[in-house]
Structures are given as C-alpha cells and as structure tokens.
Amino acid sequence: MINFATLLTQEQVERTHSASLEILENVGLLVRNENARTIFKEHDCKVDAETQIVTFPPPVIEKFRAMLPPTFTFYGRDPKYDRTLPKDGPVLVTGSSAPDIIDPGTGRPRRARSDDIARIAQLIQELPAYDIFSISTLAEDALPGQFTLARLYPSLKHCLKPIRSTTKDMDDAAAVIQMLYTLAGSAEAYHQRPFVTHHYCPIVSPLTMDKLSTQAVIFFSEAGLPVYPSIVPNAGLTSPMSMAGTLAQGNAEFLAISVLMQMVREGTPTIYATLPTVADMRTGAYASGGIECGMLHMAFAQMARFYNVPCGGYIGLSNSKINDAQSGYETGMSSVAGVLAGVDMLNMGGLLDALKVFDFAKAVIDDEIAQMLKRLIRGITFTEEELALQVIAQIKPGGSFMMSPHSLKRMKSEALLPRLADREAREVWEKKGSLDTHARAMQRVNEILAHAGPDLIPTEVEARLHARFKDLVPGMPEN
Secondary structure, eight states, X not given: OOOOOOSSOHHHHHXXXXXXXXXXXXXXXXXXXXXXXXXXXXXXXXXXXXXXXXEOOHHHHHHHHTTOOSOEEEOOSSGGGOEEETTTOSEEEEOOOXXXXXXXXXXXXXXXXXXXXXXXXXXXXXXXXXXXXXXXXXXXXXOTTOTTHHHHHHHHHHOOSOEXXXXXXXXHHHHHHHHHHHHXXXXXXXXXXXXXXXXXXXXXXXXXXXXXXXXXXXXXXXXXXXXXXXXXXXXXXXXOSSHHHHHHHHHHHHHHHHHHHHHHSTTOOXXXXXXXXXXXXXTTBOOTTXXXXXXXXXXXXXXXXXXXXXXXXXXXXXXXXXXXXXXXXXXXXXXXXXXXXXXXXXXXXXXXXXXXXXXXXXXXXXXXXXXXXXXXXXXXXXXXXXXXXXXXXXXXXXXXXXXXXXXXXXXXXXXXXXXXXXXSOHHHHHHTTOOOHHHHHHHHHHHHHHTXXXXXXXXXXXXXXXXXXXXXXXXXXXX
C-alpha cells in the first residue's frame, strides 16, 4: 500500500477542523431551503427566522459527523462494474454537464445534443480506465420537462457502468425516478441496485445553502438512494484569497451539508467531494487548471481521512481550449498530486475550457492518463520474490534479463503498456503518418464508435419508456 503524500501537518489538519467549527458556530450558513432550516432546528441548531442564518453548536457537528460511513458504493447495472470507495480507488469519472462539444467531424465547438451523449456513452463503456459515467454534456434538443431524461436515456442505452446524474428541480427528479423504476422493473428492484448516483452542489460559496439542490439532497437521502454533494469554493471570489482560508471555509461547508444528510437519515453514505480553485485575479478567470486546484485537493483529502470518509472531486481539469501541451500538463500535474495524496475519485475525463466543452479525443487521452494514475497508486510490490536477488545472481554481471522466466512472467503486468503514447522509432512513426497524440486519440475514438455494441435496454422496456415519456429523444448516436 502506498504511503500518501501530505501537504498539511497533523496540527494544521486539527486547526482546520476547529476553525471550521468556529465558522459554523459564529458565522453560520444562510439556509434558503425551509425544509433544511426545520431539520436543523429540530436537531438543536440555532435558526434565525428573519435572516435565515443557521448556526451550529460544535457538539451537534461532532455528533453527526461521527455517523459518516467510511465507504461509498457506485452501482452499475452489471455488478461487475460496481465500485466502492476507497477500496477500489482511484476511480475515474467523466467530467459532466458541459454545454458544448467539439464536433468530431469539424473540430469546432457547438451545442451538445442527446445523440452526442449516446456516442460518449458508447466510448466510456469501452475505455478501460473509466469507472463511472457522469453525463458529460447537456442536451440542447431536450424538450420542456425532459431536461435530465434527454441526457439520462441515451446514457442508459449505451453504458452499463455506474451513471452519475443530477436533476433540475423536484419535478425533474420525480420523472427521473419513474424512468429508473421502469428500467429496473419495479421500485423494489431499483432500490436493491440503484445504478444511478445523484450529485448536486447544494452549497453556493460563501456559506449559502440553496433551495433546489438542497431539497434534492434531502429527497434522495430520505429515500436511501445514493447521493453526494460537492463543495466549490473559489479563492478570491467566493472564499478568502488564501488557500488556508479556502480550506477552512470549504471544510465548514462540507460539514454543514454532510451533517444535514445524517440528520435526514443516519448512516447515509457520502463523499467529501470538492472543486476548489484559486481565481486568476488578473481577469477573474475560473482557473480550474491551476496547480492550486491540485494542492487544495491534497489538503481536502487529508481532511477526509481525518473524518474517515471517501474523497474526490473535479481534479485534472484544464483551461486549455484544445488538446495541446497546456491541456496535458494541467491535467497531469494536478491529478498526480491528488492521487499521491489519497484522492479516491477523479472527475477529469474529457473536458476542456474550464468544464465548458467535451472533446472525444481528450476523453481517450484522459483514459490513458488515468491508467498511469492507477498504476502509480498500485505502487511497488515489495517482497523477497520481487527483490529478485536469486535472479540477479543467476544472470550475473554482463548478462541479460530479457529472456529470464522472471521477466517473461511480469512483462505484461509490471509496467503499463500504453496504447496511445508513441514509443516507436522516429522512422516507424513517420511511416505511420507522423500523427500527434490528438490524431491518434481520434483514431481510437472512431475505432470504438465503428464497432459499438448493441443497445443495452431490452425492446419491451423501451416500449414502456416511450409510452410513459412522450416524445423522448431517440437516444441513438445519430438523430
């Protein structure tokens, strides 16, 4: 097992916790959701009815944060795709909800549609490093009242891996639940294997709990269905222009929403999920590709271990508009920092331009980066057999290990054998067309989509879904 890197001392971890308690007790949260205010009041928090500010006595926080389960499971429609954190970490999740897509034919950005989501789902189903499909884009062609259905349906048609989704409001959530019950065969069957995990950002930094997302978190927590929140402080704009201050505020925000979930239903699993950034104050730009994002994830991972809860979030992002050197180094540097610090989940797959656009080639590149990250976290197997002293003695000085049984046994397992990175001689590379990484990634995209498998929803279930939801999008790769 790898020894995780630390950015904070134990004293700093404990001070961050106590600082967060001070914030919650003395400053509190503006809680816009009436139901949440009622729940907090019933559990001994102080609620100012006029200002809607809720303050939290430290003993209340300590009582309910002790109930946080140490694991969180993403369920797939096929159990072989189930992933439990932290045991199966680091898990790779696609970035989600980008409004735009880089058109694979023209190479230009445009609004994303439901048929794009179908293609992305086919791709994610086949790329080996992806564990969870968080629906990558919005769907411009969604009809009124089908904001999430137009995204979820194509995903379920083409991907058996766990799906992560969100909803717009409670009417949208009710429609989504009906689709999932129909697909599973019954409410009971779905509750036994809830293959969609719901995700929200109920706290708007600084220290404000919204109405709709908070209600959704309460709803799914009450139902015993998988749900977790993300905390998104942006230093200089929505949190202090210091990483220590952003850490303390973000940690307070995590404690507030996770305590609410435990008040609703004790033992509700959650993830300490974050997207912390430090704003580029020259322009106010959202710098999700900055190394500070990776550093803050390292610190939040330490706080998660302090609370014994799984952690992760949006890390390995890029502000680059194309698959260039900036895209590579921003994704690589922050994601390596996070993984070495013990981040269990990485939302990093496929997005460019600060989460605004999905790119097929970027998704393939991120799959290979994630394979490297998973190899990194697997570490070095350190046994007497792996030390290979007898093999070294047998080969002797000046010998070769190439044909040794020890080498042959490990040639496909000890080192990652990348499919995308080019390691051939320059002459061979030139004969194959001198393709750069983006071009090779697009070749892989086209390969996968040309041989995509069949629809994954039975015909009779399709009929019931279309009867229940009139004018539902076709859910196919091309409209």
